[in-house]
Amino acid sequence: MTFNAPAPVLRRLTQAQYVNAVHDLLGEDLLVSRPMEPDVPLNGSISVGAASTSLSPRGVEQYEALAYDLAEQLLRNDTRRARVLTCAPTATVDATCAESFVRATGRRLWRRALTTAETTALVTLAGNAATTLNDFHRGLEFALAAMLQSPHFIFRTELAEPAVGAEPARFSLYSLAGRLAFFLWNSPPDDALLAAAEDGSLGTDEGLRAQVARLSASPRLARGLRAFVTEWLGLQRLDAVSKDPMVFTSFSSDVPAAAREETLSLAEHLALTRDVDFRQFVTTRETFVNRRLASIYNVRAPSELRPDGFGLVTLPEGSPRRGLLGHVSILALAAHPTSTSPTLRGKFIREALLCNEIPMPPVNVNTALPEPSPSLRTMRERLQRHQADPTCASCHALLDPIGLALEHFNGIGTWRPNDQGAPIDASGSLDRVTYSDAIGLTQALHDAPGFPRCITTRLYRFAYGRHESDGEEAEIGRLSQDFAYGGYRLRRLMSSIATSAAFRRADGGTP
């Protein structure tokens, strides 16, 4: 097998992973309320970005402030402190008690056992601080702050075991534990997973399968799934979406967050709760709404609501709105602040759902669209220019026709019967499959072989933190076949990646 680019060994914790780590390792009741280094998507992927970026000087300052804030929250409260400190100090400087804290907390935060030298340095630091401040517990705060600011915490370090003979290099079991937990939970390993790395059982096929089954059965799996869907669809961009409230009167500042929650809830519902064919993500009449979204969709608010105000609804059979492409999240993101954009919507479907690569528009071309006029009323008429000019048509023929199928949904996703008073023609074709309206497009997408293959590719990138190279196509093909064989169940695909031999290999190759 060919040797490909070595796997990245340093991946910065994303903001969500940092928060999850604090809550899972130090306590749900700790508030992570200070700003921290933003995630940097690279080619649209946060996890690929996390494997390429470092930390800016401002980020270092932010992590320092956050570290002391968390240390104080944890260690100045008796109840919380008891969770991480099992001994009572016998003096202001009690190296034995400090060491037990440093070893136990350090192992969790750094996702491995600390070396003796590391432990000693941190215990010494705690002792010096305790002496200076005349307080044992205050001393521990400085040791904890040091652990939280460390590259060993902020970066996931994935290191290979030395290769044995002709065997491919594999990740150390601690590194594998981290890969599994961050992929499936978007969070660090728990004690049981670290223990499986330490006793070697994670290195056996049965041991690995047992841990993946355990991780998959946990409610934390939803966080992994949500992190994947957020990055796959670019839902983080909803934070900065800008819509003109004069044009879209039903748009308000609470809509973007609600729209994201709808999409994530539906993904979780199909992939985890019901564990059904995930291609339904684009065709289902089921969705989740709160009162705000219910009014945009013109449906009755659900009778049973979750504590966050959302509930499951089934859109009426005659509804023109189906699945993901009917969600406010996608319709608003792939649009302009004051209008729709069939081009952006087509681009979203091509890139995110079919993994087609669309080149950048050429430079030095006139990109203006004609203004609406009596002869050019609808967007379809105005976009004719994209099809008439061969330079434009080479890409726009792939984009505009499928985006035009969604023209019945305005720039924030509200249904409209016509455009500028003119009827909307939503017909078109997706890779030679013709349809007459948006429902037809969603069915064509559901049936397109490229769609489940693309889901596999995007999940692979999320799990590996890199774009696949040529040598990895075979592994993606294998996973994609397995996805189809298993009835396109996303939960099963997550497990397939996690238990694969390739996921353990540290040389970037595939078996």
Add this chain to the structure above:
Amino acid sequence: MKTRIDRRTLLKGLLGGAAISIALPPLEAFINANGTAYAGGGTSFPKRFGVFFWGNGVLPARWDPTGEGADYALTPQLMPLAALKSDFTVISGTRVLTTNSSPHLSGPAGLFTGDALRGGTVSRPSIDQVIAQELGGETRFRSLEIGVQRSNESYSFAGPNQVNPPETSPRALFNRLFGEGFRMPGEMTVADPRVGLRRSVLDAVGGQATDLRNRLGAADRIRLDQHLEGVRGLERQIARLEENPPNLAACRRPEMPAEEFPDVDGRRPMSAISRAMSDLMAMALACDQTRVFFNMYSQSVNNTLFPGAPAGHHQLTHDEPGEQPMVDAIVRLIMGDLAYFLTALRNVQEGDGNLLQHSIVLATTDCSYGKSHSIDDYPVILAGSGGGSIATGRHIAARGENSSKVMLSVLRAMGVRAPEFGVGAGRTADGLAALAP
């Protein structure tokens, strides 16, 4: 440069070493009789460099001046800068010669680094970071990155993929600059044992990475080093807390800006935020908290809704028909915000001169004509003379010249000993001669 006078030692002697805090008046006496430099050291006021960047270009027909030299007439889009005409030079006609492959991104990459985009990112640090490497060591912050539009993107790069995200909240910038950790000139050190402990924590953090570093590949090693460089920068910041602050007559703690700048009609109040940021940045420079900044006013391809605009900025540059009066109004609004910032710098007296004179502010955008993404005839303004190092008050028509020549002139004016700037098509070993004062 010796700008600090250690009165701590003196007062310690007087007060038997007790930790105290006394506010002392700013000391004009520390400036020499000519008013051009600090007394004692004989060195001149520090030079500052910054970038003011906005997205989506200009309308060249309403931007490019026609006359040359000092007697040129301001064009409509430059008119908001009229009161500052003698304080800046406008350079038209230079070209970014590196590949224009990515609309909006190729221009800034080529201009700020002298190289084309490689693998979707820059290949080398942007000019602000090159200068920070040279000038940033003496100040509390090596450089400051700010913005007006809410975004995490910037063209300030420490290296490939190593972006310095902008701070876009005036309150957060105030807290970072003038909150805990800032002391007015003349304010004495308060002995706080936590300061030393924080330093020892950072020292330990740096030490922890040594073993790890040896096990990493080259690319990851650079990323880890970037983190550790930040850790050392923070250590230096904390060390400043144990020293006396610089004595600068113009330094004042500015008023705390509002916590929120609520949207007006669904539109972010860009000008109000820009002005708040400008006031803070002027004082950050006056108080010598940093000497290098990057202001990402708005992003490339941004679809900001400006007041009265019927569509987002980027969409308008492509879709607005005719002479694009709305795009024109937006560029003039942004130039008005630039004028406010430059005026804030000019209002800070430093000896016989002012802060703007001691600075070079490079104001530019991502293309010339937004509609076509052209990077020929690149719009560039250099405001301030860097302490008399470059000419101001002129229009330089440099048709066809490599834009890297401007960058090299700026580097040299800032005191960076640079034999050349850029690589490949962007490389030059000569500055732009017409910029000589």
